[in-house]
Amino acid sequence: MAEERKSLIKIKPKRYKDGEIVKVSFMVMHPMATGMGKDKKTKKIIPAKYINSVKFVYNGKEITHMTVWESLSVNPVFTTYMKINGKGKLTVTYTDNTGEMHEKSKKIKPRG
Amino acid sequence: MQRREFFKKLGTATAVAAVIPAMSFADSASKPTGPNKMDFKTAVETITGGKKPIKSDKVHLKAPEIAENGAVVPVTVTVDSPMTDSNYVKAIHILNGKNSNARCIDVFLTPANGKAMFSTRVKLSGTQDVTALVELSDGTFLIASQNVKVTIGGCG
Numbered sequence: 001m002a003e004e005r006k007s008l009i010k011i012k013p014k015r016y017k018d019g020e021i022v023k024v025s026f027m028v029m030h031p032m033a034t035g036m037g038k039d040k041k042t043k044k045i046i047p048a049k050y051i052n053s054v055k056f057v058y059n060g061k062e063i064t065h066m067t068v069w070e071s072l073s074v075n076p077v078f079t080t081y082m083k084i085n086g087k088g089k090l091t092v093t094y095t096d097n098t099g100e101m102h103e104k105s106k107k108i109k110p111r112g
Numbered sequence: 113m114q115r116r117e118f119f120k121k122l123g124t125a126t127a128v129a130a131v132i133p134a135m136s137f138a139d140s141a142s143k144p145t146g147p148n149k150m151d152f153k154t155a156v157e158t159i160t161g162g163k164k165p166i167k168s169d170k171v172h173l174k175a176p177e178i179a180e181n182g183a184v185v186p187v188t189v190t191v192d193s194p195m196t197d198s199n200y201v202k203a204i205h206i207l208n209g210k211n212s213n214a215r216c217i218d219v220f221l222t223p224a225n226g227k228a229m230f231s232t233r234v235k236l237s238g239t240q241d242v243t244a245l246v247e248l249s250d251g252t253f254l255i256a257s258q259n260v261k262v263t264i265g266g267c268g
Binding site for chain 2 (some may be wrong): 009032034052058065066068071072080
């Protein structure tokens with residue numbers, strides 16, 4: 001069911017220590033259609049297709065979750081902070097209003 | 113190469129086409145379907161459960177004063193908070209005053225975030241106030257707003 005969407009998790013800074021608070025961004029190519037737009041050629045309403053929920057899970061623990069409404073921009077970006085607490089994995093998952101689901105993971109490797 | 117291409121594509125805005133009257137509001141708080149319709153005042157009341165939010169300079173709302181393209185307006189909310197288990201920011205809600213659905217995003221944080229901040233890009237239908245409504249772990253609500261002038265509306 002899930003289309004192959006290009007997505008990315010970015011952590012800043014790239015090198016971090018345990019206990020450090022880093023900036024984390026999740027970006028994905030998604031149309032984020034509000035359901036109010038009209039196709040310019042066919043004049044038909046483009047059905048709503050937008051990400052409606054996002055979860056950030058770090059080493060099995062949910063650290064952030066979001067309820068997303070239809071007014072986020074196309075190809076949305078979700079940026080927040082995260083405290084580094086051990087080696088492991090950050091997994092971001094989203095669903096959209098049509099039931100599409102997508103998951104992206106990134107290894108967490110603190111130095112020192 | 114692929115990575116660079118990817119970032120280039122992300123930077124290119126694709127504006128949503130012409131506005132059509134919105135359909136009825138779908139009552140699903142955690143996973144919206146829709147389009148939805150809700151005015152600003154109702155959105156605030158729904159989020160706070162009727163509690164009055166307090167204007168606070170602990171809430172730092174960063175948005176452009178003039179947005180060239182209403183389809184891609186960067187918004188960043190930062191809140192001064194120790195983010196400890198006993199004192200942290202529970203949620204950052206972003207509201208767009210004049211969009212047909214004033215609700216934009218509800219971000220639920222935990223102490224594991226370390227710092228209370230959320231940043232994204234939003235669609236604004238026209239010039240309006242962007243508002244950050246913040247819920248603290250003690251149940252109080254803080255609020256901050258900023259007017260954003262939009263030259264090209266985000267809905268076409």
